[in-house]
Amino acid sequence: MIKTLSTSVLALCATLGAAQAQTDINWWHAMGGELGAKLDEIVAAYNASQSDYRVIPTYKGSYAETMTAAIAAFRAGEQPDIVQVFEVGTGTMMAAKGAVYPVYQLMADMGEDFDPEGFLPAVVGYYTDTDGNMLSMPFNSSTPILYYNKDVFAKAGLDAETAPKTWGDVEAFSRKIMETGAAPCGFTTGWISWVQLENFSAWHNQPIGTLENGFGGLDTELTVNGPAQVKHWENLAKWQKDGTFQYGGPGGGADSAPKFYAQECAMYMNSSASRAGVIANAKDFEVGYGMLPYYDDVEGAPQNSIIGGATLWVLQGKPEEDYKGVADFFTYLSSAEVQADWHQFSGYLPITEAAYELGKEQGYYEANPGSDVAIKQITLNAPTANSKGLRFGNYVQIRAIIDEEFQRLLSGEVDAQGALDSLVKRGNDMIRDFQGANG
Amino acid sequence: MRAFATNKMQTKRTIFRNRWLPYLLLAPQLAVTLVFFLWPAGQAVWQSFLREDAFGLKTTFVGLANYTRLFDSPEYLNALRVTLVFSVSTAALALLSALLLALALDRTIRTTRLYTTLLVWPYAVAPAVAGVLWWFMFNPTIGILPYLLEGLGYDWNHALNKGDAMALVIIAASWKQISYNFLFFVAGLQSIPASLREAAAIDGAGPVKRFFTITLPLLSPTTFFLLVVTVVYTMFDTFPVIDATTGGGPAQGTTILVYKVYDDGFIGLNLGSSAAQSVILMGIVIVLTVIQFRYVERRVTY
Numbered sequence: 001m002i003k004t005l006s007t008s009v010l011a012l013c014a015t016l017g018a019a020q021a022q023t024d025i026n027w028w029h030a031m032g033g034e035l036g037a038k039l040d041e042i043v044a045a046y047n048a049s050q051s052d053y054r055v056i057p058t059y060k061g062s063y064a065e066t067m068t069a070a071i072a073a074f075r076a077g078e079q080p081d082i083v084q085v086f087e088v089g090t091g092t093m094m095a096a097k098g099a100v101y102p103v104y105q106l107m108a109d110m111g112e113d114f115d116p117e118g119f120l121p122a123v124v125g126y127y128t129d130t131d132g133n134m135l136s137m138p139f140n141s142s143t144p145i146l147y148y149n150k151d152v153f154a155k156a157g158l159d160a161e162t163a164p165k166t167w168g169d170v171e172a173f174s175r176k177i178m179e180t181g182a183a184p185c186g187f188t189t190g191w192i193s194w195v196q197l198e199n200f201s202a203w204h205n206q207p208i209g210t211l212e213n214g215f216g217g218l219d220t221e222l223t224v225n226g227p228a229q230v231k232h233w234e235n236l237a238k239w240q241k242d243g244t245f246q247y248g249g250p251g252g253g254a255d256s257a258p259k260f261y262a263q264e265c266a267m268y269m270n271s272s273a274s275r276a277g278v279i280a281n282a283k284d285f286e287v288g289y290g291m292l293p294y295y296d297d298v299e300g301a302p303q304n305s306i307i308g309g310a311t312l313w314v315l316q317g318k319p320e321e322d323y324k325g326v327a328d329f330f331t332y333l334s335s336a337e338v339q340a341d342w343h344q345f346s347g348y349l350p351i352t353e354a355a356y357e358l359g360k361e362q363g364y365y366e367a368n369p370g371s372d373v374a375i376k377q378i379t380l381n382a383p384t385a386n387s388k389g390l391r392f393g394n395y396v397q398i399r400a401i402i403d404e405e406f407q408r409l410l411s412g413e414v415d416a417q418g419a420l421d422s423l424v425k426r427g428n429d430m431i432r433d434f435q436g437a438n439g
Numbered sequence: 440m441r442a443f444a445t446n447k448m449q450t451k452r453t454i455f456r457n458r459w460l461p462y463l464l465l466a467p468q469l470a471v472t473l474v475f476f477l478w479p480a481g482q483a484v485w486q487s488f489l490r491e492d493a494f495g496l497k498t499t500f501v502g503l504a505n506y507t508r509l510f511d512s513p514e515y516l517n518a519l520r521v522t523l524v525f526s527v528s529t530a531a532l533a534l535l536s537a538l539l540l541a542l543a544l545d546r547t548i549r550t551t552r553l554y555t556t557l558l559v560w561p562y563a564v565a566p567a568v569a570g571v572l573w574w575f576m577f578n579p580t581i582g583i584l585p586y587l588l589e590g591l592g593y594d595w596n597h598a599l600n601k602g603d604a605m606a607l608v609i610i611a612a613s614w615k616q617i618s619y620n621f622l623f624f625v626a627g628l629q630s631i632p633a634s635l636r637e638a639a640a641i642d643g644a645g646p647v648k649r650f651f652t653i654t655l656p657l658l659s660p661t662t663f664f665l666l667v668v669t670v671v672y673t674m675f676d677t678f679p680v681i682d683a684t685t686g687g688g689p690a691q692g693t694t695i696l697v698y699k700v701y702d703d704g705f706i707g708l709n710l711g712s713s714a715a716q717s718v719i720l721m722g723i724v725i726v727l728t729v730i731q732f733r734y735v736e737r738r739v740t741y
Contacts, residue, residue, distance in 0.1 A: 068705050075495045092493055092708065099494040249598045250688055255580045264580075397707045407689035411599045433709070437492045437499075 025055045025325045026080035030066040030310065031140075032059060034276070038345050046332050053325035063089070063310060064396065070315070074099055079315040081322050082329075084139065086310045087126060088395040091214070093313050094135060095393060095438040101314040101323065103330070104133040110327035118352050119334075122304065122378040126389035127311050130215065136311035137330050138351040140342075142273040143305045143378045144195040146292055149183070151285040152266040156182035163290025167235065170267065170293045174244045183266045186244040190253035190270035193402035194308050195292075196236065197224055202387035203292055204228050205300030214391040218435040222392070222427045225420035228298050234416035237409050247410055250403035257281070271308060272374030275347035289370030291377045303387045304380045309348060340364075349375055393434025398427045480721060486714035493708040505715035514691060515699070515716075522695040525609060526673040533613035533669050534662070537620030542650075544621075545628045555625065562618035566676065570683025573611035577684075597685060601692030604685045608693050611684055612677045620665050627661035628654070667731045671724065696720055 031039045036059055043055045060066040063086035070083040085093055093100055107114035116124060116134050123141045128134050150160040156177040164170045174186020189195050201208045207223045214220040239245035246265055248256025253270070260268035261281040268278075269292065278287055294301040312333075314326055332338060339355035342348065344364055350356040356375060359365060365372040381387075392398060401423055409419040490501045509515045544554050561569070576584050577597060585595035597603040631654060639649050655662075678697050681687060687694035687702060694702065697720065704713030 064706050068708065071493050071708065096492065096494040096496060098496045247598060250686065255578070255598065258580050262580075394707065394709075397703075397709075400702075400706075404688070404690040407599055411601070411689065413690070437490055438497065 022052065022054045023321045023325050025053055025082065025322060025329060027055055027057045027082040027084075027312075028060045028066055028070055028080045029057055029084040030060060030063045030086070031084070032061075035140075035346055038342065042333070042338060042342065045338075046329060049332070050328075053328060055325075055329055067092075074315060074317075077317065079317060081318050081326050082312050082314055084310045085136070085313050087141075087308050087389075088399055090127065090136075090311075091391050091393040091395050091434070094129070094391070095218070095434070099316055100135070101316050102129075102133060102135045103137050103312075103314060104135070106314055106323055107327055107330070110324050112327040112331055114327075114331070118354060120349065120351060120353065120356070120375075120379070122383060123307055123349060123351050125383055126307055126391075136313045137333070138311050139309075139333070140273070140346065140348040141307040141309040141311075141351060142271040142348050143307050143374050144191065144199050144269055144292060145272050145373045145377060146290040147260065147268045147270070147274075147278050148288045148290065149260070149263060149266045149282075149285050150288045152177060152182045152263060153288070156180045156266075160286075160288065163288055164267070164293055165290075166296045167232070167293045168296065171235075171239070171244065174239075174266070177266045178243065183263055184243070185246045185259065185265040186239070187267035187269070188246045188248050188253075188256040188259045188265040189268065190248060190256045190274070191308075192247075192250070192253065192406045193399045195269050196232065196406075197229065197402055198390060199292060199305050200232055201226075201229060202304065202306045202389075203294055203302055204298045205303040205384055205386050206298075207386045208390045209392060212385040213389065214431075215385075215388065218393060218431070218439055220392060220431060222398075222424045222431070225417070225424045228295065230416045230420055231295070233406070233409060233420060237416060240410050250400075250407065271347075272349065273309070273347040275371065276345070287370070289373045291373060291380075300384075302377075302380060304383055305377050306387060306389050307349065307378065344368075344371070347371070347374075349378065392427075392431055393438060394430040397430050401426045401430070483714045483717045483721070486710055487718050488711075489714075490711045493710075501711070505711045506719075509712065509715055509719070514694075517691055518694050518696050518699045521605075521691070521693060522674065524605065525612075525677075525693070525695055526670055528605075528609045529612045529616070529673040529677070530666065530669045532609060533616040533620055534665060536613065537617045537665075538624050538662075540617070540621050541624035541628055542654075544625060555622075558621050559618045561615055562622075564615065566615060566679035567683050569615050570611055570680040573607060573614070573680075574684045577607050597689075599689050601689060604689055604693050607684055608677070608681055612673060612680045615680070616669055616672055620669065623661050623665055624658070627658045631657045663731075667727065670727065674720070674723070696723075 027043070029036075029039060039057060043057050047054050058080070060069045063084075066083065067085050067089050070079060070085075073079045104114070104116065106112075116128075116132075119134075119138060123138050124134055126141075127136050127138060146163060148163055153173070154160040156173075157180060158173055158176060164173050170187060177183050177186055198208060200206075201224060206226050206228050207213060209220045209222045209224075211217050211220040236245055240247055246256075246259055248254065248259065256265075256268060256270065257274070257277070259265040260278070263285060291302065292305060312330070314323070334352055336352065336354035336358045339350055339352055340358040340362070343350040343355055344359060350359060383389075405414075405419040405423040405426075408414050408422075409416060414422065487505050488500060488502060489498050490504070491498045540558060544551060544558075547554065564572075576582050577595065579585050579596045579598055588595045595603055597607045635653055635657075636649055639653055644652065674695070675697055677695070678701065681693055681695065681698050682701075685693045687698045696716065700713050700716045700720065703709045703716065707713075
């Protein structure tokens with residue numbers, strides 16, 4: 001009895017000893033539901049693979065909540081080592097020079113083997129500074145694609161295997177679908193800001209802002225009130241009026257997905273990371289995939305689409321030991337196996353060439369049609385200054401302004417030119433504010 | 440005799456001999472006020488004079504710039520207007536419906552208890568949950584009410600129509616407050632002596648006249664108390680309802696002042712402006728309270 005007891009005490013001491021020798025790495029993230037479970041799985045595998053560090057993932061709510069929580073924690077000196085920040089927060093994080101530990105520097109300081117060349121340019125381009133240094137670690141990046149209902153297409157007498165290529169196709173297909181009564185609405189979309197303005201501009205090689213979409217400095221200004229964007233928004237308003245297009249609400253457009261799932265709208269544009277959800281919810285019909293539509297009379301279209309999603313930022317003010325662990329964990333996280341697994345599970349883009357190659361070798365894309373549309377679309381052409389991404393301060397608020405102006409357009413308060421002009425003016429005020437606070 | 444008096448005085452004095460004791464007894468309450476009210480309020484006032492980046496790495500003192508910019512901003516003026524419409528409508532709806540229900544209950548003899556219980560239930564629902572409930576019912580895609588309204592020829596869409604959105608938040612916000620107001624009105628009605636109404640009835644006053652000349656004046660202290668409570672509720676406690684139903688939209692059509700404080704501070708990370716807005720809100724509460732205690736309360740018939 002005493003012997004068993006002393007053995008267990010010894011065992012307990014040993015575990016405690018081991019636990020104390022481990023360095024805890026805190027990671028705050030915004031991945032709920034299935035994605036969160038997968039993330040926990042990835043972290044658990046890392047923790048089991050070595051005994052020096054223990055990564056503790058914590059779900060902090062939405063992207064905005066996670067970012068606010070991390071900033072508040074930083075101000076109180078209680079910041080996590082790693083925080084997941086959505087792409088629109090990039091401008092804010094980059095400007096906070098004393099608060100973030102740039103990833104390229106971290107990897108170099110910790111002597112970790114790190115090759116930025118191995119990452120997809122379309123992904124890392126968004127997160128590098130003007131000298132080409134990677135500031136944060138890409139984790140979950142996606143790009144919008146087009147989903148369509150094959151059954152409705154067939155019912156309307158369209159070819160179920162052909163996705164619309166141009167906006168002209170979208171209009172013609174929608175008309176046919178509605179006239180034949182195959183579905184009451186042509187198309188809907190998530191993320192008006194991200195899909196129908198930012199990606200629309202990049203896809204048509206139109207500038208979103210001056211100074212290379214803001215990559216060149218805080219002195220940038222928005223330029224989304226160009227003729228191509230005005231024409232597109234004018235069309236969206238017109239299509240909304242005649243029922244071709246149904247609006248799914250601001251932000252992510254929460255009401256758009258149900259319209260597609262319920263077979264009310266035949267086409268649906270949203271993140272490639274929605275793929276798993278679409279497949280799970282499209283119980284009674286087959287889903288087809290296509291690239292985003294473009295206007296064939298706009299020169300330079302289609303160019304390439306840009307990403308959304310989030311990256312991992314390392315925060316300053318932690319002991320050296322922590323950073324060693326973070327560097328080690330990042331190496332694990334960007335390994336081809338982990339990346340391919342995460343990409344195939346979630347529909348996010350593979351962030352490294354190696355992960356993409358691995359998927360090809362595994363025959364994943366052949367077995368899962370449509371799963372490579374996103375990566376093909378984002379790498380369609382070498383990114384130009386207009387299609388590398390965007391970087392503006394206070395962009396979270398500017399996204400809200402985009403939604404507001406779009407709502408004003410749809411409610412008939414203003415026309416497309418008026419909405420986009422007002423958007424540019426209000427957005428520029430936000431950018432000037434940010435410049436004032438950070439310049 | 441004299442000794443007795445001295446003794447008595449001494450006893451009296453002993454009660455207050457330790458002049459620190461009252462402060463000591465007050466200390467817990469003062470500490471709570473200090474830590475949870477004065478300190479953060481002071482920080483908000485200080486923050487409202489600063490311009491700062493999100494991480495607090497660069498701080499500039501800008502004086503009253505945050506305030507002047509607010510009153511130059513069409514968005515803030517819009518939020519003021521929206522708050523006014525929302526507060527007045529919600530208070531009116533919540534008070535009138537509650538009064539009607541209370542009067543109806545006052546006339547029932549049986550099953551009073553059952554009605555009371557049923558009517559008080561919504562108060563126990565968390566505001567965010569109430570918001571989600573209404574959001575479901577009014578959802579343009581999956582909701583039951585837009586479906587029914589469509590049958591009546593009305594195309595309900597609070598995602599685009601500001602009027603619809605305002606109606607939705609007013610209904611959702613008052614629904615929660617009706618229970619509370621109802622309880623107070625019932626208590627107020629029950630405290631009015633039946634003899635007064637009976638006497639008026641004998642004198643030939645009809646039910647409508649009895650209500651306006653007897654019930655309503657005697658109910659005025661309750662009404663006034665509820666008015667202040669409801670206005671404060673609409674301005675500060677309705678945040679979860681708005682967040683869960685419209686998110687302040689469409690195009691800021693339902694962005695009330697307190698929602699804008701959250702939006703600019705927590706989402707936009709513009710702490711200076713958000714702090715200035717909080718200070719203005721604090722000013723509004725102070726003014727409301729002063730009006731309550733100094734001015735209107737005296738005019739209410741007790």
